[in-house]
Amino acid sequence: xxxxxxxxxxxxxxxxxxxxxxxxxxxxxxxxxxxxxxxxxxxxxxxxxxxxxxxxxxxxxxxxxxxxxxxxxxxxxxxxxxxxxxxxxxxxxxxxxxxxxxxxxxxxxxxxxxxxxxxxxxxxxxxxxxxxxxxxxxxxxxxxxxxxxxxxxxxxxxxxxxxxxxxxxxxxxxxxxxxxxxxxxxxxxxxxxxxxxxxxxxxxxxxxxxxxxxxxxxxxxxxxxxxxxxxxxxxxxxxxxxxxxxxxxxxxxxxxxxxxxxxxxxxxxxxxxxxxxxxxxxxxxxxxxxxxxxxxxxxxxxxxxxxxxxxxxxxxxxxxxxxxxxxxxxxxxxxxxxxxxxxxxxxxxxxxxxxxxxxxxxxxxxxxxxxxx
Numbered sequence: 001x002x003x004x005x006x007x008x009x010x011x012x013x014x015x016x017x018x019x020x021x022x023x024x025x026x027x028x029x030x031x032x033x034x035x036x037x038x039x040x041x042x043x044x045x046x047x048x049x050x051x052x053x054x055x056x057x058x059x060x061x062x063x064x065x066x067x068x069x070x071x072x073x074x075x076x077x078x079x080x081x082x083x084x085x086x087x088x089x090x091x092x093x094x095x096x097x098x099x100x101x102x103x104x105x106x107x108x109x110x111x112x113x114x115x116x117x118x119x120x121x122x123x124x125x126x127x128x129x130x131x132x133x134x135x136x137x138x139x140x141x142x143x144x145x146x147x148x149x150x151x152x153x154x155x156x157x158x159x160x161x162x163x164x165x166x167x168x169x170x171x172x173x174x175x176x177x178x179x180x181x182x183x184x185x186x187x188x189x190x191x192x193x194x195x196x197x198x199x200x201x202x203x204x205x206x207x208x209x210x211x212x213x214x215x216x217x218x219x220x221x222x223x224x225x226x227x228x229x230x231x232x233x234x235x236x237x238x239x240x241x242x243x244x245x246x247x248x249x250x251x252x253x254x255x256x257x258x259x260x261x262x263x264x265x266x267x268x269x270x271x272x273x274x275x276x277x278x279x280x281x282x283x284x285x286x287x288x289x290x291x292x293x294x295x296x297x298x299x300x301x302x303x304x305x306x307x308x309x310x311x312x313x314x315x316x317x318x319x320x321x322x323x324x325x326x327x328x329x330x331x332x333x334x335x336x337x338x339x340x341x342x343x344x345x346x347x348x349x350x351x352x353x354x355x356x357x358x359x360x361x362x363x364x365x366x367x368x369x370x371x372x373x
Contacts, residue, residue, distance in 0.1 A: 203259075228242075
């Protein structure tokens with residue numbers, strides 16, 4: 001049951017459309033240092049130079065060493081490195097890891113703590129991130145929706161933990177969505193990032209914090225994904241469907257910016273931290289089994305109808321076969337107790353226990369054997 005009292009706010013200014021990357025220059029200050037946060041691939045492919053060419057009156061510092069699943073200690077090192085560089089604007093170019101890295105730097109550069117992530121996150125103490133560097137987010141994948149969310153994921157591989165830097169200051173100021181940037185994404189990355197978007201929408205729908213607006217965004221996101229993903233897998237350069245998949249990611253991001261995620265993400269975190277399962281796959285391989293729970297207990301017929309279609313799409317992708325490339329069923333037993341993350345699992349609209357999580361996870365792997373794959 002959704003509480004009759006609800007609120008909605010998303011402060012990110014969004015500019016979208018084919019070729020809109022060319023408008024970046026108009027969004028920058030007349031002078032000042034710009035920090036470009038990205039990966040080495042974009043430097044090699046020339047996209048970093050295209051960005052720099054638009055920074056006509058700005059000195060650009062390029063940080064192109066972002067890796068998947070941003071590490072706490074590396075982020076703290078970068079914060080200390082750039083704190084005295086008088087950064088006026090940060091541009092984030094890339095997938096979720098680049099965007100999350102930039103979001104952390106945006107709030108970290110103005111934080112008074114030394115090594116703020118170590119001080120604030122590992123200690124478990126409450127910390128308010130309330131100052132920021134102006135941030136422009138340019139996603140090149142369609143999945144995380146990080147360009148419109150108020151949180152950034154930080155990983156601590158030393159302790160096999162995942163943290164979240166969260167608060168209104170973590171929202172980017174602007175999001176620039178050019179679908180052309182996603183057309184060269186390889187098939188596996190297209191699938192894994194789309195799975196992230198699908199999981200976000202579903203997690204927002206079976207969420208105690210959902211609102212009428214988050215429901216609208218989540219449902220529209222799923223409908224777009226159901227249509228666009230199969231077409232893109234056969235025609236990766238289809239710009240119309242790439243744009244639709246980008247919208248799906250954006251809408252899902254807006255939905256979880258209000259609700260946060262739930263049980264599937266709670267299950268996923270140890271799979272990524274222990275076995276390096278790509279995030280989109282880790283948080284989606286249990287979705288079919290969770291959908292079954294939802295169909296049995298929910299009375300929301302409109303959502304149920306969409307979820308049946310989503311389940312068909314997920315079945316066609318053979319998710320359990322994909323995850324078995326990273327982790328065996330016997331190894332999952334070692335991390336069952338880490339799959340209950342109260343901040344996420346507690347958002348699920350139905351009651352559950354560790355026994356339920358074990359069953360969901362094991363049944364998700366068994367479904368592959370039943371289907372004969």
